[in-house]
Amino acid sequence: MAFGISPRKIITIPLGNYSPDYYLTLLYHAYKSLGWRISYFNRDGIIGYTPISWESYAEEVSARIEGNNVIIKSECVGYQFFFTDYGKNAKNLELLLDGEIEYVEYHLKENLHETTQQLIDSTPENKFITLEDPPMGYKEKLRDFLAAFTPKPGYYITPVVVLINIAAFFATRIIMLALLLAGILNASRHHGTVMHYLKNDIEGLYLSVGFSTRNAVLSGQVWRLVTSVFSHFSLLHLAGNMVVLIYIGSLIESKLGKWNYLLLYLLTGICASVTSVVWHDHVVMAGASGAIFGLFGVLLALLSTNFYEANARRALLISTAIFVAYSIIPVGKRVDHAAHFGGLVSGYLFGWIAYMGLKSNRQKLIILFAATATVIYTGCCLALAPIYQFKDLRQLTHQSQQLSDKLQRDFYGNYGVSRDSVMLLLNHKALPEIDTLKLIANRMDRLLLPKKQKALANIKSRLILQECKLFTLLYKEFRDRDQVKYRAEINNTTQIINDLRIDWSKTGNDPDMEDGEE
Template identity: 35%
Template sequence: MDRNKQLEYCKKCTKRKFDLKQGLICNLTNQKADFENECEHFEIDKIKISAEIEKQKAVRKSKISFGFSPKQIGNLPVTDLNKKQLYVLAFETAKKLNWNIGFLSESGFIAYTKMSLFSWGEEIQIKIEVGNINIKSECTGSQIVDWGKNRKNIDLFLASFQKSRENIANLNIEEQYSELSKKFLDAEEDIIKPPLNKKEKVFDIISLITPTKGFVVTPIIVVLNILVFTIMAINGVNLLMPSNESLLLWGANFRPLTIQGEWWRLFTSIFLHIGILHLFMNMYALLYIGMLLEPYLGTGRFLFAYLITGISGSIASIYWNDLIISAGASGAIFGMYGVFLALLTTRFIEESARKSLLISIGIFVLYNLANGLKGGIDNAAHIGGLLSGLIIGYAYYPGLKKPDKLLKLLTIGILVLVFSIGSFAIVKNIKSDVADYFNDMQSFEQMEQKALGLYRLPPTSTDQQFILEVDNGIKYWEECLKIIEKADTYDLPDDLHLRNAQIKEYCHLRIRSYQTMRKAFIEHTNKYDNEIFDLNKEIEKIINALRKTK
């Protein structure tokens, strides 16, 4: 028994005393504790325990917990039972409550409740101490309010434990403890590491975005996303609803642009967000899955999976969507949920934890996929990220089960090769009439500028120069018509075909206007002024309509 475990007894023993040189020592021997299992002279300090009981009674307990990881903590001071008795009684109590028990160690055990209407289940940590049982109930799902479930779990345990005590005479404590001890984790693991260990260390916002051992990549990605959003806002991008032009300028994913050579959008789009609410929701989901998953995967595997699933989501988006401007980390986040779902269907995670987390993670994924069906959400990116995450999760499993550096590098190398070939094959087969349409529209705009050269002539221009510019303008407008007629043969959304019809009418009106102005100059007359005015009025009306639908 190490010094810390010995001190657990000494601190609550009536025979303790403090020595300036040695620290806490035994009053009988004037030496530090040297017992291995239990001290034969141990006598629990009932006065101290009673004081702790009174102190707890005075503390007002809130029924509902809030926070990134809602939890409640309770204690049950006991003066007349040893640690073995407390352990067996606590274990029997958890069984009577139908909790799924796992992660047994000398210090205690972890149990999981079943899903309910207001909760996706809770993780119950039971820690056995000298003269005390510490109970912590924490939500396993991503909710920020526990609706009183954690306090209810603790109260149920305390009430049921008292009933179990009444039956202690019928229990063979030594035999039952011996059987339980065979299932204990190694001393260096002890309880209570997986799977909510990192969430336990969250105290405030700063701790959420501070890299620590086993939690490095997630906070860095969160900070990077917030930083990009802040820079966009400083440069004038709307905080609540950025315009399409702003999103495209900053690197959003858009099939017509992406497949025309701007492949970097597949990467940059996963760090952009469409408003502050979009950013908040995604970062919340990322922090939750990151705290659960990164300690298992490690820095390298987690970062690789995040980037690959994010890019896979971007590829799925441009494959499925013609004209959707896509941005956000949700493809990568769904990918990380996919990785975790894959691992939860293996034996990598302890069974009792696996069942509880599989339900909560599964419901989260299904709910968000269903929510994406209502429109305005890029579900293609979600599904692409999720599927790629499942593949990566299963590929990671052998290397996680039996850690080997060479196997880890080999797995990542094979995944890079597979996803590179797959991505190339998918992208190569993406054909976009819309992309061709936008290219043609760029040519149209260039030709239109040439046709409008008439209005850039200086006031000192001669009639001959004016007529020449009108003739050239008519030719340019006819070229514009040919471009639009060609573009109208593409497989386009109905709204673009309607827009083309307006542009055609615009070109015809321009040609008529130029022809009428030519006659007016040749004949040196003002009799066409009203006709020219009416034509320009119709042209202005179409221009305004096109601006509204841009």
């Protein structure tokens, strides 16, 4: 089996007594006999595609004449899971070389009077199909591990972007580690706990190195739409994205041109990021996958046109559609499906713009229209999306808990203290605290929040008001020295508080935080 980002099998055959034209003619008829679709045929070689089946969504089988040899290669068109071809390429070469050529030569020798030029003339022309500019772009030249990271003509921006992502990952981890150690040291100096620091400041660590959140972007930090595209949560997250970027970049960078390719990568990344910002209420967002899906959208758009020769287009379209359909399925808690969708849709739109620009040889159209569309979409999203008051909710929740704890101590922690001292404490301290707690509850109920958090804030507000009512009743009971007059109302209020606490516990303990997304 062949392994790699683009699994392939290559074999070199000496021509011996065969002339190049004659051997190419044999290959032409062998391809036809096997049912392979021929996309390119000329004196320098041949390109064909195997049929689509449940076992395979097409391999490209090419033969290139070099001196007195013919180099025959079978290569997987689509992205292969686990980077293996499962023996498909070796099987193709075996079918072609172990009998098919001899069969064609023996059974068709009476009809092999056609010249190579006649066969060339019968093959549909397409200026995008040549051995020098193959349908799969630079992908077929990724022969070893280092080739994926080495800038070359036709494959320049992709490895540079990959290396920038890798460098950014390790640089941000060094910065985050330094900030983390400083934060832990500061927490210990102020008698805080390390776990409390980690729980409350992990988002701040991510934001300090360019990750993105809804409120940060909507508050004016628009640059995070770009920096988050070059940020990743883990080595596994980074590696997965970079492998797919190398695959899609090697397919289309040479077709678009390096600067068009870079522009579309960045613009679809921005569209993906802003879609994620609008969709998610409060998560940390990062990753190149939105921009990568944008490039897949560009490829799907090009495959919807006559940019590629029909047979090459068919093989690439099916393999690409399978991969995109499988990857876009909204399954997985820590996967940013909104960014994937935003990147894919914007990429498809920009792909059509790129096609029209390439077709008319007006490259500036690509830059102008794609950039304009991105600015308009981003501007609308930023203008229309509300800024949720999560920070205010956290602060009010913390303040309410502190006041509630103080009131508990005021009312239940004064054993052995004279009645006059307790009344003085309640009048001058507890009652103002109750009034402050009521104001907090009213402010909490008016916060601008998404539906789920709004419901939680409403429960919390009602809970606080009921606690204020309970403390007020306890104060009146103590003041009037009457343990009968207010007892029924106290019991009823206590039951309401318990019910609200049950509702609160069912919705989760932290009303403003969700899991981070990749």
